[in-house]
Amino acid sequence: MLLLRRIIVVSRPSSVFVHGFSESPLKSLRYSSTSSEIASPPKSASPDSDSVKPENDEKPVIVFFENHGFSKTQISDLVKKFPQVLSANPEKTLLPKLLFFQSKGLSSPEIAKLVCSFPSILARSLDRKIIPAFDYIQELLQTEEKTVASIKRFLGILTCDLQIHARPNVETLIQIGVPDSNIATILHYQPRVFLINTVRFKEIVEEVKEMGFNPLRLKFVLAVFAMRAMSKSTWRKKVEVYKKWGWPEEEILSAFRRHPWCMMASEDKINGVMDFFVNKIGCEPSYIAKRPALISLSLKKRIVPRGSVYQALLSKGLIKKDVNLPLLFDSTESRFLAKFIDPHKELIPELLKLYKEKLEDAKR
Numbered sequence: 001m002l003l004l005r006r007i008i009v010v011s012r013p014s015s016v017f018v019h020g021f022s023e024s025p026l027k028s029l030r031y032s033s034t035s036s037e038i039a040s041p042p043k044s045a046s047p048d049s050d051s052v053k054p055e056n057d058e059k060p061v062i063v064f065f066e067n068h069g070f071s072k073t074q075i076s077d078l079v080k081k082f083p084q085v086l087s088a089n090p091e092k093t094l095l096p097k098l099l100f101f102q103s104k105g106l107s108s109p110e111i112a113k114l115v116c117s118f119p120s121i122l123a124r125s126l127d128r129k130i131i132p133a134f135d136y137i138q139e140l141l142q143t144e145e146k147t148v149a150s151i152k153r154f155l156g157i158l159t160c161d162l163q164i165h166a167r168p169n170v171e172t173l174i175q176i177g178v179p180d181s182n183i184a185t186i187l188h189y190q191p192r193v194f195l196i197n198t199v200r201f202k203e204i205v206e207e208v209k210e211m212g213f214n215p216l217r218l219k220f221v222l223a224v225f226a227m228r229a230m231s232k233s234t235w236r237k238k239v240e241v242y243k244k245w246g247w248p249e250e251e252i253l254s255a256f257r258r259h260p261w262c263m264m265a266s267e268d269k270i271n272g273v274m275d276f277f278v279n280k281i282g283c284e285p286s287y288i289a290k291r292p293a294l295i296s297l298s299l300k301k302r303i304v305p306r307g308s309v310y311q312a313l314l315s316k317g318l319i320k321k322d323v324n325l326p327l328l329f330d331s332t333e334s335r336f337l338a339k340f341i342d343p344h345k346e347l348i349p350e351l352l353k354l355y356k357e358k359l360e361d362a363k364r
Contacts, residue, residue, distance in 0.1 A: 064090035068098055069108030074116050082119035096126050104134075104148050118155040133158040137187065140170070146188050154191045166194035169201045173224075176205065177215045186221040193225045204228055212257060223260040230263075241267050245274045246285040255292035262292035272299045281307060282321065291326055298362075303329060305358035309340055312351055318344055 065075045079086060088094055101111045115121060124130055137157070138147040151158055160166070173183055186193050194201070204227045213220045227235065242252045255262050265273070273295050277283040288294055297303050306329050313319040319340075328340060341352055 059086065060090050061086050061088055061094070064094060065112075068112070070112045070116075074112050078116050078119050081116075082122070085119065085122055088122065094122060097122060097130065100126060100130065104144060106148065110152070114152065114155050118159075121155055121159060124159045129161070130158045133160060133162050136162045136166070137191070140187055141184050146184075150188050150191045153189070157191045157195065160195060162194075168198045169194040169196065172198070172202055172205055173215075173221070176209070178220060179216060182218050182221050185218060186225055190225050193221075193228060196228055201228070211253060219257070219260060223256070226256075226260040226263050235263065237267060238263055238265075238270065241270050242289075245270075245278065247289050251286065251289045255289050258290075259292040259296065262295040265295050269299065270295060273297070273303060276303055276307060277325075281310065281325075283325070287325075294326065294329060297329055300362035301359070305355055305362065306336065306340075308358050309351060309355050312348060312354060313340065313344060316344075316348060318347065 062075060098111055134147060137150055138144055141147050141150065170183060204224055207227065208220060208223045213223050239252055274288065276299065277288050278285055310328055314321060341355060344351055
């Protein structure tokens with residue numbers, strides 16, 4: 001029986017969510033934190049106030065974070081983002097949450113980084129929000145390791161009631177035949193995907209179906225995520241950008257079907273990549289439309305450095321203009337060096353230096 005379908009059909013009692021923690025040091029803490037435990041911030045703790053600085057070692061919360069691996073910079077940033085934390089009870093409110101993450105295999109530096117990325121997690125109930133959300137994700141992904149990887153990408157998912165906000169959207173995909181493995185994959189790498197109004201999610205799913213995507217393929221859920229990540233007006237603006245580069249609407253749709261991520265690039269990124277390939281490399285716009293994965297590559301870190309190598313080789317007649325550009329730009333670093341740098345070291349001794357200089361420029 002498929003796991004996801006079981007999750008949709010079977011309603012679990014709330015007590016199941018804490019199953020498995022009986023032998024954990026968390027037990028003695030009784031997961032007593034609630035969303036109301038962190039009171040309103042004192043007037044002196046306004047987020048706009050320069051007086052909110054964790055310089056006073058007498059403050060219990062500051063001392064608590066220092067003792068649990070948070071750097072002074074992290075504590076300062078955390079307090080500025082979420083000054084309410086200064087009124088929290090360290091032992092009753094904060095410690096159970098840190099211990100929960102520790103019980104999932106996260107190190108102190110990882111916990112500090114996560115909490116600082118989404119500090120309001122400290123104001124959420126461990127019993128009613130964090131643990132149920134974690135358990136639901138783990139049931140979908142089937143392993144604790146993947147669940148931890150997912151929350152690292154977006155800790156905010158643990159602040160939501162996923163039975164209300166995610167489950168109906170998961171069910172929508174299941175009903176049209178999307179494989180469990182594909183649902184798990186998109187949740188693993190893009191945990192925000194299901195956190196959207198259910199009506200809007202169904203609209204997006206229908207639009208993706210109408211575009212010709214096959215629900216059985218992974219590209220279907222990738223397309224859903226791409227469309228979910230932007231407003232309709234943003235989508236239209238990106239379509240107009242591609243049109244300005246000579247792509248008719250059917251070609252844009254075809255490119256999206258080949259590589260949904262081509263619509264995730266910003267307007268500036270699209271223009272930059274198209275300008276490089278069309279005006280500097282000499283490609284026809286339609287050539288890129290048929291190879292839309294090139295749009296997703298980093299302009300500074302990948303396209304410009306390797307494009308410089310391409311131009312140098314072309315000028316010396318060592319490669320033809322119709323060389324396989326996806327191979328040149330999309331191959332691994334070792335394969336690129338072996339294919340396009342190493343064979344030409346004697347004829348162009350400065351080729352590797354040129355490439356490395358462009359890579360260094362990207363870091364500046």
